[in-house]
Amino acid sequence: MTEHVRVAVIGSGFGGLGAAVRLRREGITDFVVLERADSVGGTWRDNSYPGCACDVPSHLYSFSFAPNPDWPRTFSGQEHIRAYLEHVTDTFGLRPHLRFGCEVRRMTWDAQELRWDIETSGGRYAADVVVSATGPLSDPKVPDVPGLDTFPGTVFHSARWDHGHDLTGKRVAMIGTGASAIQIVPALQPGVSRLTLFQRTPPWVMPRVDRAVSGAERALHRALPVTTRMRRGLLWGIRELQVQAFTKHPNELGFVERLAKLNLALSIKDPALRARLTPDYRIGCKRILLSNSYYPALAQPNVDVVASGLSEIRGSTLVAADGTEAEADVIVFGTGFHVTDMPIAERVVGAGGQTLAESWKDGMAALRGASAAGFPNWMSIIGPNTGLGNSSMILMIESQLNYMADYLRQLRVLGGRAALDARPGAVDAWNACVQERMKRTVWNTGGCTSWYLDANGRNTTVWPGTTSEFRRATRRVDLAEYELLRAPAPVAQAPDGAGKSEVTA
Ligand code: NAP
Numbered sequence: 001m002t003e004h005v006r007v008a009v010i011g012s013g014f015g016g017l018g019a020a021v022r023l024r025r026e027g028i029t030d031f032v033v034l035e036r037a038d039s040v041g042g043t044w045r046d047n048s049y050p051g052c053a054c055d056v057p058s059h060l061y062s063f064s065f066a067p068n069p070d071w072p073r074t075f076s077g078q079e080h081i082r083a084y085l086e087h088v089t090d091t092f093g094l095r096p097h098l099r100f101g102c103e104v105r106r107m108t109w110d111a112q113e114l115r116w117d118i119e120t121s122g123g124r125y126a127a128d129v130v131v132s133a134t135g136p137l138s139d140p141k142v143p144d145v146p147g148l149d150t151f152p153g154t155v156f157h158s159a160r161w162d163h164g165h166d167l168t169g170k171r172v173a174m175i176g177t178g179a180s181a182i183q184i185v186p187a188l189q190p191g192v193s194r195l196t197l198f199q200r201t202p203p204w205v206m207p208r209v210d211r212a213v214s215g216a217e218r219a220l221h222r223a224l225p226v227t228t229r230m231r232r233g234l235l236w237g238i239r240e241l242q243v244q245a246f247t248k249h250p251n252e253l254g255f256v257e258r259l260a261k262l263n264l265a266l267s268i269k270d271p272a273l274r275a276r277l278t279p280d281y282r283i284g285c286k287r288i289l290l291s292n293s294y295y296p297a298l299a300q301p302n303v304d305v306v307a308s309g310l311s312e313i314r315g316s317t318l319v320a321a322d323g324t325e326a327e328a329d330v331i332v333f334g335t336g337f338h339v340t341d342m343p344i345a346e347r348v349v350g351a352g353g354q355t356l357a358e359s360w361k362d363g364m365a366a367l368r369g370a371s372a373a374g375f376p377n378w379m380s381i382i383g384p385n386t387g388l389g390n391s392s393m394i395l396m397i398e399s400q401l402n403y404m405a406d407y408l409r410q411l412r413v414l415g416g417r418a419a420l421d422a423r424p425g426a427v428d429a430w431n432a433c434v435q436e437r438m439k440r441t442v443w444n445t446g447g448c449t450s451w452y453l454d455a456n457g458r459n460t461t462v463w464p465g466t467t468s469e470f471r472r473a474t475r476r477v478d479l480a481e482y483e484l485l486r487a488p489a490p491v492a493q494a495p496d497g498a499g500k501s502e503v504t505a
Helices: 014-025 078-091 181-188 215-223 225-247 250-267 271-276 294-298 393-414 424-438 467-473
Strands: 002-010 031-034 104-110 115-120 123-132 154-157 171-175 194-198 303-306 310-314 317-320 325-327 330-333 378-380 418-422 482-486
Touching: 002 014, 002 115, 014 031, 014 078, 014 393, 031 123, 123 393, 171 181, 181 194, 181 294, 194 317, 215 225, 225 250, 225 467, 250 294, 294 303, 378 393, 393 418, 393 467, 418 424
Parallel strands: 002 031, 002 123, 123 378, 154 330, 171 194, 171 330, 194 303
Antiparallel strands: 104 115, 115 123, 310 317, 317 325, 418 482
16 A cells, blocks of 8 residues: 655654654645654664764754753764654654655656655655655765675674674774774774774874763753853854865865874874874865874774775785785774765656666766756755765755755645756756865865765765855745646646646746
């Protein structure tokens, strides 16, 4: 049996839950949230590795419409963020909409009925509008290392932590030095017998000014909610002022680079190790990592830093590209996610029978980060070029929710059975503008590679501006950027091209 709904939201992380809250606030209750797992939380459910925390302050990394006066720390841990999302789910009455165990297998646009047919592992759905909030950091990437199948020990990815496997006293190989790995390393180091870090590229690391939020602060936030908003506003404003350095004047980041080098020098006394840990690209090109414990952990006698990527595995011997060999009982891949090649794109089949992956073969692109041409009434939350290098993604998500709300309002005003399909010209114009601005950013000019760039070297992930600019760009749906589709008359065979018309509303 197929359940027909007005809106199907895919995913129940920050994006999906935010969409669900907004739908209810818009008076739309005819919707489901399809979730492949058995609980909400998205990346904050999947990432439970030791040391997992957010490197964006909690008062900014939370919904503006659901402030939490009780954040325990300035940078909260995964369990608190996950609990916050459960709390949001309950507070806003989202449980009846959740459909767990529903992994999207295929989603096809039905041009006759003007709706999406969605086949999931937990049943079939039909939706007039799809809000895809699967997030870019949901499908772990494990490099195709020759000989991985010969490794006799345990292997897992940072986002699929095997809590049943005790690493105490084990020889652990950590692969990667991204935001996940630098949190895992200090958490594991004290308990393992040997930790070998395979570092292909050293990250820039700055101290994390983390502290417990005092009881007095929390009481103040509870008594005077405006103080939570003021705190959030301050955190937002500071980051907003920093954006220009990332997007227009990367040379200004030289000052931050000097601070990061000082942080390294103060933490690592061994000059040889310090040299191995010193990046050779502009700070900010990759995400700037925040940690007080990463460098101290690397200086411990049971840690080896191999300044080379993992290139081969021969049984329990791991071989780096520079020929260094290390023995291990366990391999932890902190090797990131399928961001620009997300698997779900292969399962979304648009109006022309093309998958989203085929449509994006030369690079992801979506009008205002939301709408892809040829995929009517489908919109993404955290879509192409909506990521941030220095601030809270929740700000971008809330902007996209404004866009989603206006999109649904416009459909209601248009009346009848209608769908909007982004005009290819509008998508191209938006994308050309984004890519033009991208040319000057540190992410493109800083001399590094990162997951921000796709296989063609194009930055299709990060927003090259301030969060306020994005807020303005997504306030309203401009109908001129869309083609209006109407359901063909049911009686006779519709001639070619029938069902398409100019938007006149
Ligand atoms: P990532 O940033 O993509 O890092 C992957 C790491 O794996 C890189 O250091 C990469 O090296 C390395 N790698 C890949 N193949 C390798 C090989 N064969 N040998 C050695 N190293 C290899 O992934 P992530 O650390 O999971 O972080 C992804 C994103 O998640 C972050 O950028 C951030 O947005 C988010 N995150 C956020 C937080 C937070 O606190 N808010 C925490 C964790 C994650 P190269 O650098 O040379 O490519």
